[in-house]
Amino acid sequence: MIEHVRDVFCEPTRTQIVRALEIGALSVSELATALGHSETAISQHLRVLRHGGVVSPQRNGRNVYYSLTAEPVANAAVQALELVAQSA
Numbered sequence: 001m002i003e004h005v006r007d008v009f010c011e012p013t014r015t016q017i018v019r020a021l022e023i024g025a026l027s028v029s030e031l032a033t034a035l036g037h038s039e040t041a042i043s044q045h046l047r048v049l050r051h052g053g054v055v056s057p058q059r060n061g062r063n064v065y066y067s068l069t070a071e072p073v074a075n076a077a078v079q080a081l082e083l084v085a086q087s088a
Helices: 002-009 012-021 029-033 039-051 070-088
Strands: 056-060 065-067
Touching: 012 029, 012 039, 012 056, 012 065, 012 070, 029 039, 039 056, 039 065, 039 070
Parallel strands: none
Antiparallel strands: 056 065
């Protein structure tokens, strides 16, 4: 689990994605627009987060929406981000 949480933190874009998804599910294009990155870059980061059990996809028509999972690694990532934000 710690390895997956570290994978979230070692890349700032992944941290931004997790923070954005705390509000609710978003599509790749919505994340790309919100974070100022290409859809290709966001998709690559989402793949890492998906394999780590942090996010899960759900198809709605042509769009795929990503949300945080209820798995322990996602919860640990969110809690760690909160601690970092509070100590800053």
